[in-house]
Amino acid sequence: MSHPFRRVSATQLTLPHALDCPVTLFAxxxxxxxxxxxxxxxTFLDRLTHLPTLQGRTPPARLHxxxxxxxxxxxxxxxxxxxxxxxxxxxxxxxxxxxxxxMGLHTTTLTRDDLEPHLDALEDTLRRVFFQGQxxxxxxxxxxxxxxxxxxxALVDSPLHPGQSGLWSRVRDSLPADARQxxxxxxxxxxxxxxxxxxxxxxxxxxxxxxxxxxVGGGNHFVELQYVHRLLDRGTAHHWHLKAGQVVVMVHSxxxxxxxxxxxxxxxxxxxxxxxxxxxxxxxxxxxxxxxxPVMDALNAAANxxxxxxxxxxxxxxxxxxxxxxxxxxxLLYDAPHNFIWPDPAGGWLHRKGATPARxxxxxxxxxxxxxxxPVIVPGSMGGSSFLLAGRGLPEALSSASHGAGRLRSRGEAxxxxxxxxxxxxxxxxxxxxxxxxxxxxxxQAQKLRELKQEAPFAYKGIGPVIRTLAESGMAAPVxxxxxxxxxxx
DNA sequence: ATGTGC
Numbered sequence: 318m319s320h321p322f323r324r325v326s327a328t329q330l331t332l333p334h335a336l337d338c339p340v341t342l343f344a345x346x347x348x349x350x351x352x353x354x355x356x357x358x359x360t361f362l363d364r365l366t367h368l369p370t371l372q373g374r375t376p377p378a379r380l381h382x383x384x385x386x387x388x389x390x391x392x393x394x395x396x397x398x399x400x401x402x403x404x405x406x407x408x409x410x411x412x413x414x415x416x417x418x419x420m421g422l423h424t425t426t427l428t429r430d431d432l433e434p435h436l437d438a439l440e441d442t443l444r445r446v447f448f449q450g451q452x453x454x455x456x457x458x459x460x461x462x463x464x465x466x467x468x469x470x471a472l473v474d475s476p477l478h479p480g481q482s483g484l485w486s487r488v489r490d491s492l493p494a495d496a497r498q499x500x501x502x503x504x505x506x507x508x509x510x511x512x513x514x515x516x517x518x519x520x521x522x523x524x525x526x527x528x529x530x531x532x533v534g535g536g537n538h539f540v541e542l543q544y545v546h547r548l549l550d551r552g553t554a555h556h557w558h559l560k561a562g563q564v565v566v567m568v569h570s571x572x573x574x575x576x577x578x579x580x581x582x583x584x585x586x587x588x589x590x591x592x593x594x595x596x597x598x599x600x601x602x603x604x605x606x607x608x609x610x611p612v613m614d615a616l617n618a619a620a621n622x623x624x625x626x627x628x629x630x631x632x633x634x635x636x637x638x639x640x641x642x643x644x645x646x647x648x649l650l651y652d653a654p655h656n657f658i659w660p661d662p663a664g665g666w667l668h669r670k671g672a673t674p675a676r677x678x679x680x681x682x683x684x685x686x687x688x689x690x691x692p693v694i695v696p697g698s699m700g701g702s703s704f705l706l707a708g709r710g711l712p713e714a715l716s717s718a719s720h721g722a723g724r725l726r727s728r729g730e731a732x733x734x735x736x737x738x739x740x741x742x743x744x745x746x747x748x749x750x751x752x753x754x755x756x757x758x759x760x761x762q763a764q765k766l767r768e769l770k771q772e773a774p775f776a777y778k779g780i781g782p783v784i785r786t787l788a789e790s791g792m793a794a795p796v797x798x799x800x801x802x803x804x805x806x807x
Numbered sequence: 808a809t810g811t812g813c
Contacts, residue, residue: 761811
């Protein structure tokens with residue numbers, strides 16, 4: 318036996334453990350489950366069983382269900398692709414390092430043929446807009462506070478400062494009338510008290526650029542111009558105004574330095590709340606007691622920040638497009654985080670670490686997606702296809718789906734590839750990076766090259782089997798395959 | 808994942 322899971326159907330396996338709650342792995346056929354990941358999860362679940370403070374509480378703290386997505390693999394702490402539904406307890410550790418990291422997708426009025434003659438020039442423009450000191454996204458302290466408190470509300474309601482450049486207003490103007498319904502949780506999670514001690518708020522007033530907003534971030538984050546390679550569900554594609562050959566903008570980014578600090582605070586607060594369990598910091602949620610509120614304020618502020626940043630990144634890509642193709646329109650299709658904790662509508666708390674929300678028709682009532690299911694954006698590896706699916710709200714999967722292909726080789730292994738081959742890949746696949754930014758220090762450049770190599774396509778599994786498993790298990794239905802034209806890697 | 812650089 319290569320792993321401790323027991324197969325219960327074509328795609329579903331159960332993990333034996335001491336807890337009285339179902340644990341379901343949606344396994345990808347022919348792809349072996351990483352034993353190390355299964356072991357980490359078992360350790361985590363055993364730990365919950367033995368956490369003495371979880372027992373005898375009123376209301377009781379317990380785990381209702383665990384779902385593991387088809388790209389389930391080893392990660393820091395519990396594995397990537399883990400979804401937990403808890404009651405009376407939060408696990409800030411169980412959502413990944415990058416709080417509210419997620420995906421956004423915007424349609425454009427362009428076709429691949431429109432864009433093709435401009436690709437060389439666009440590479441230079443994107444390099445300038447994203448890296449060469451021309452981000453030109455300025456913020457005031459009041460705007461930054463509004464972003465944290467209100468997320469997308471800051472874009473809609475907050476006034477512009479005289480002297481601020483056009484990008485901030487471009488972000489606002491690019492939002493469709495129903496924008497709030499096109500962001501998970503309305504793009505605005507509740508923050509009772511803005512965590513004022515987080516660095517981003519205290520940064521000096523810049524009139525030229527913000528230190529964080531407008532940054533892509535590192536690792537697997539990117540902004541990509543793609544085209545619709547093929548439609549897999551014409552009806553849903555029509556609903557979503559997607560056509561074959563159409564150019565779209567995909568954004569994968571998180572909460573940057575702000576969220577990093579917010580996550581640290583959340584962990585520290587959780588450890589202080591339950592010092593008996595300093596490793597898997599558990600945070601009790603007491604009825605009528607606000608013990609968890611500062612933690613959720615910090616996490617929610619990070620989610621608001623991340624959603625706004627993804628909108629900013631898309632607007633920067635749109636700006637670059639319109640420099641070459643004036644009059645180009647872009648429109649937000651959907652945006653959702655894949656590392657987060659939300660209160661579940663049915664009670665308790667839903668934790669997703671590297672798993673994307675995939676609610677079905679019932680869960681999307683009152684939104685533009687009531688008849689299609691929630692858009693599920695699954696990015697491929699660098700140079701490869703990404704997929705757009707429609708959520709089906711599978712209860713066993715806790716209305717979740719995979720968030721990517723899943724890593725195949727360790728970061729260390731990926732870094733051992735040849736530099737020359739990697740540079741050739743970046744050139745052939747039109748990957749724009751900060752590597753050739755002349756003003757950057759050589760040691761920083763060398764480090765950046767090592768980081769980028771960790772994201773080389775051969776480091777990731779093929780996305781095809783993951784998408785097939787999502788479809789066959791009933792987690793999400795494929796709508797379109799998207800292929801890259803130009804990629805901006807942070 | 809974060810920061811670096813401006």
